[in-house]
Amino acid sequence: MKKIFGGPAIFLDRADINTDEIIPAKYLTEVTKEALKPYCLEDLKLEGFDPQGERLKNARVIISRENFGCGSSREHAPWVFEVNDIHTVIAESYARIFRQNMFNCGMLAIELPKADIDTLIALEKESNGEVEVEVSVQEQKVVARGNGREESFNFDISPFDKALVNAGGWVEFADARY
Amino acid sequence: MGQTTAEKIFSAHLRDEPFPGTKVLDLDRVLCHEITTPVAIADLEWRGKDRVFDNVKIKAVIDHVTPSKDSKTALQAKMLRDWARRHDIKDFFDIGHNGVCHALFPEKGYIRPGFTAIMGDSHTCTHGAFGAFAAGVGTTDLEVGILKGVCAFREPKTIRVNLNGSLQSGVYAKDVILFVIGQLGVNGATDRVIEFHGPVVEAMSMDARMTLCNMAIEAGGTCGICQPDMVTVDYLWPFIEGEFASKEAALEDYSQWCADADADYDKVLDFDVNALEPHVTYGYKPDCVKPVAEMAGTKIDQVYIGTCTNGRIEDLRQAAAVLKGRKVSDTLRGIVSPATPKIFQEALAEGLIQIFMDAGFCVTNPTCGACLGMSNGILAEGEACASTSNRNFNGRMGKGGMVHLMSPSTAAATAITGVITDARVLK
Incomplete structure (x- = not known):
């Protein structure tokens, strides 16, 4: 099923956020994605961040720094985002497995250069955290709005990743082709 | 090409x-x-x-x-x-x-x-x-x-x-x-x-x-x-x-x-490794590494030897060579988990399990267990573990716990003294 992208953003201004922080291993005993829902980013080490807070609850987009999703291969990390209606992550770079898992689920792991992330974080500061992100996969474009102004960025996406997003994920794509 | x-x-x-x-x-x-x-x-x-x-x-x-x-x-x-x-x-x-x-x-x-x-x-x-x-x-x-x-x-x-x-x-x-x-x-x-x-x-x-x-x-x-x-x-x-x-x-x-x-x-x-010393991690990322000498004396609550990184027979031999005839410090607990039944049996046959148990280690069955904080040795908040595993992420072995990654030999030396210790300097 094709996903909806964009919406209110939450900023996690730290590099190397790992999948143990996104969903601690003790919850990997669940066998449904829905059961993961309350535990999103529970062990994130980031000053001022509240995993139970309104900001995360309302977020539909995560914006972060380098090497997002490093560590364990657990797809529970994209899943815990998925069941919380967060279908878009925008970061400077990703760990390979996390990035692939996002696209395999038909979700977006958008890569933007550091300067663009810096601009987004500046926008967050001046708009007191209230930033709304619009994403067009077709145009490969992100528009962020806050404090009455907007910033827009183009992003690269490989034809394969785009095909996965359009197909709704890797199982759909592979099943039709192999 | x-x-x-x-x-x-x-x-x-x-x-x-x-x-x-x-x-x-x-x-x-x-x-x-x-x-x-x-x-x-x-x-x-x-x-x-x-x-x-x-x-x-x-x-x-x-x-x-x-x-x-x-x-x-x-x-x-x-x-x-x-x-x-x-x-x-x-x-x-x-x-x-x-x-x-x-x-x-x-x-x-x-x-x-x-x-x-x-x-x-x-x-x-x-x-x-x-x-x-x-x-x-x-x-x-x-x-x-x-x-x-x-x-x-x-x-x-x-x-x-x-x-x-x-x-x-x-x-x-x-x-x-x-x-x-x-x-x-x-x-x-x-x-x-x-x-x-x-x-x-x-x-x-x-x-x-x-x-x-x-x-x-x-x-x-x-x-x-x-x-x-x-x-x-x-x-x-x-x-x-x-x-x-x-x-x-x-x-x-x-x-x-x-x-x-x-x-x-x-x-x-x-990399020329001629002068390489035993290394250990600090902090919450596996690239935060230092020579053991620079971390020596850090207090440890649990030693964990095992996992897919260092739970094989050679690893157990290295740890046992350090532990032989010695006792685990009464300020910490030691856990060893041979990674497979075959390794466990070899360790038994070679007398390694005896050495671990004589030293005061708990010997568990083969399992991933404590490495990712799922079972068999989860840390309490504020505790530190000297572990032969591969990840020291925040909360990895239990919420609020600290993990120091090291070799089986360093882990064994640490078990004896209760603090991070280079096995080569043990008297």
Whole structure:
């Protein structure tokens, strides 16, 4: 099923956020994605961040720094985002497995250069955290709005990743082709 | 232009290139455990596609939490067990026969030079020690692997790491890989394969090579790869002697997977390890490493020896050599988990288990357990663990706990003194 992208953003201004922080291993005993829902980013080490807070609850987009999703291969990390209606992550770079898992689920792991992330974080500061992100996969474009102004960025996406997003994920794509 | 080992394996396994830069490979092994596979099984059932592409190439084990600790983990084990029976998975390992996947599958001879393998587990990179391309994947990749026997990759570039010189006595593969990760950084090998070369690797046993490759992912690497040689052949010989007329013939065949002399590398790094000291991590990322001497005296509450990094027989021998005739400090507790039943039995036969127990260690069955904070040795808030595992992330072994990664030898010395200790300076 094709996903909806964009919406209110939450900023996690730290590099190397790992999948143990996104969903601690003790919850990997669940066998449904829905059961993961309350535990999103529970062990994130980031000053001022509240995993139970309104900001995360309302977020539909995560914006972060380098090497997002490093560590364990657990797809529970994209899943815990998925069941919380967060279908878009925008970061400077990703760990390979996390990035692939996002696209395999038909979700977006958008890569933007550091300067663009810096601009987004500046926008967050001046708009007191209230930033709304619009994403067009077709145009490969992100528009962020806050404090009455907007910033827009183009992003690269490989034809394969785009095909996965359009197909709704890797199982759909592979099943039709192999 | 020549090819790296990974490039050769990619060429030989290429099924499809649906888009430029995306390579869909045929898989020789799809490895499964009870944490990441049940959701794939449930999804296949939901889609009406509860099938497997090959009941021999797929291998499965219950290893992360075994014996099950509660109803949820019992359900995960049951889902994998029922699925393995339903599809007649030929090699399925349950209680009594099960062990940590990245120790068990190599030990059974399932990984050969030139193979492709995936598993829903990031430390699948371990199997590259055999000259294979083995990558950790998520559950969706695993699901497609189970159903179709393929997996898509961007063809990775390769970083060549030359390990020159020779290791001092008391310095091990774990110290080497911690040092290399410190140099590369946790992001230094992302979307890259790390190919290990040089006299240090050539002198290493398969156990040590697996330790080396196991932590490639901690630098972001897709796979760590060692070149197949006579050490590889000797290890595999009981499983392959029917396939080759002689070990030399096996070596000649396997050598086709060695990187060409004129292969094109993303980067070539040379490290002289002659002066390398035992290393240990601090902080919450595996690239936060220091010589043990600089961390000496740090108070520790628990020592954990085992895991897919350092739970093999050589690791237990190294730890036992330090522990022999000594006692665990009464300020901490020691836990050792031999990684497979075979390793456990060897350790019993060699008297190592006796040494651990005499020293005051708790000996647990083979399981991933405490390494990822699931069972058998979870930390309390504020506690520190000296561990032979591979990750020191915040909360990894229990919320609010600190993990210091180190070799089995350093962990054993630490168990005796109660503080981080270089085994070479123990009186």
